[in-house]
Amino acid sequence: MIEIDGSVGEGGGQILRTSLALSMCTGQPFTLARIRVGRNKPGLMRQHLTCVNAATEVCGAEVHGAEMNSQSLAFTPGKLRAGDYNFNVGTAGSCTLVLQTVWPALLLADAPSRLKLGGGTHNPMAPPFHFLERSYAPLMRKLGANVELTLRRLGFYPAGGGEIEVTIWPAEDKLQPFDLTERGPKQEGFAECFAPALPRKVAQRELEQLGTALGWNEEQLRIGPVRQNEGPGNALLATLVYENLSEVFTQFGEKGVSAEKVARDLVREVRAYQLSEAALGPHLADQWALPLALAVWKRGREATYTCTELTAHAKTNFEVIERFLPVTFLTSVAKAGWRIAVKPT
Template sequence: MTMRPIDFPVELDGSDGEGGGQILRTGLALSMITQRPLSITKIRARRPKPGLMRQHLACVQAARDVCGATVEGDVLGSTSLQFTPGPVKAGRYGFAIASAGSCMLLLQTLLPALLLADDASEIELSGGTHNPMAPPFHFIEQTLAPLVTRLGGRLDLELRRCGFYPAGGGSVLARITPGPLVPFDLMERGAALDRAALCLAPALARNVAQRELETLASLLGWPQEQLQLLPARQNEGPGNALMARLAYEHVTELITVIGEKSVPAESVAHSLVDEVRRYLVHTAPVGEHLADQLALLMALACWKSGRPAAFACTGITPHTRTNCAVIERFLMPLRIEIDPAQVLRITP
């Protein structure tokens, strides 16, 4: 990775925008990449329990280990943090979240920097893999990872064990292969290739998954061959994730609803169908959850290559707008504009 001299700190207000943990995760990632110190206050100020929770502290500690950073404020509940990075080091790492906190968000923190490292890395992650408020494993694997490949890097994932709330205990192996990142425009979905409904329901009665899949098929008119019950591993669960995969020539969208205790299987299916229909109403390729994650990787590709890029979104959330604002703070003079047609345009 090309290093820049340590400059004055980038100061972030954790209460800006949507005021959640993404400000912290993106700040850590870009601090490692640009080698600029990060100073963040009011961490997660807009959340019911502000400050660093276990999963956020795990992200800080993992970033520290990957680049040998000096850190102040890295304790549970802290609302301020000073992070002074050192050079990013590719290698083999293992990180655990001692709860059901999302290990996929921890991966999200490290992925951008390791995609720009000097060699490949392998990370063993444990914690939550399918969380209601975080991108689940299958979304990262089937939606984000193919776009990483198209950018010029590679993200290979292996799900060893599912981890659901509240027990956690999931296990994921991630292999990150860097490469020269080259941006591209993503304005169309392209031809429809495939669609499928997938259900994870380890340690639950088999009829739960069957009812979810049958309800979804009935509402969307999907045939039996497009329904799939994913196998459970020994001593895995309990947990439930119902997913719809919509594969196109240029993008794959994976929409997930996490089942919760006392919520009927039919209600889970109805919730997923509503989200699928909302996506199908649009023609833009990038769903609102993908937009947030793609913005950072595409911006890095633009920043490194000096080339512009654009992608069309089905929606722009406050989460995405906040993330773009953090990106601009670190990668100046790069600019990110969102036009009224919900196209995100990046100019280096």
């Protein structure tokens, strides 16, 4: 039984999600105490509880403490089961985080799985759908884990109502760790604004401000399509495409925040990445750690990547992964960033 203190390091929901994912992948039970104890609303929120329930369904786990506001959990996984699943957060809580919880386990299953997920698709503090589609999923395919993602409907806070469909193919025998230390030549850059149920001028102002700051022309500035029953909501995205990867940066509009400030905040993120020579941005560097560690474990071969920033979130994630898998994360300062080596132990 692996015992984990949920208050250590960054102390957030990622500790829970990584523990659930790797417990399913390895068959190791765990207990988690002091869940999100330092947050304004400690314990399991609906989004976290959906992750627990999804993991339970995928592997037939025995669980204790799976209830709202619970600050402790005991999880004993059963056998992984491929299948058709429907997971709905029921609020604007992030359904992409629910997906990332079960994704690693389902790629180790013995047949394809099809998922329908409902909730928030574009949330602060969570990977937006377009980040998963353009940044994360292509690297997963390169790792040997094929996946198809489809956005059916955008979902924003506080209404939610978003919907994603995903197909995950088995990949246990195909996983191959690889190094990702350089971006390669830049191929294109573009921005999009999704602002359903808001005046069109909001999107136009954000894009104009961003385009002026980054020197992007009109063809690089796009207003996203609006589907039925979406919004209100506002997400401004910048996508940078390189030969070896793509990075997606996002800022969210909210009541009382000007369109110009949303754009300026996004420009700041983009420029910080452009000033570095490291491959991955801070969020992708964090989220890439788990699938890469799985591949290193399965193949017994080291892999390395570089990133622009080593966040507290990433460091905590490394520590949790090391509790479940026989791997070690070695970090060192590299040119304009950090170098992360994942080694089998």
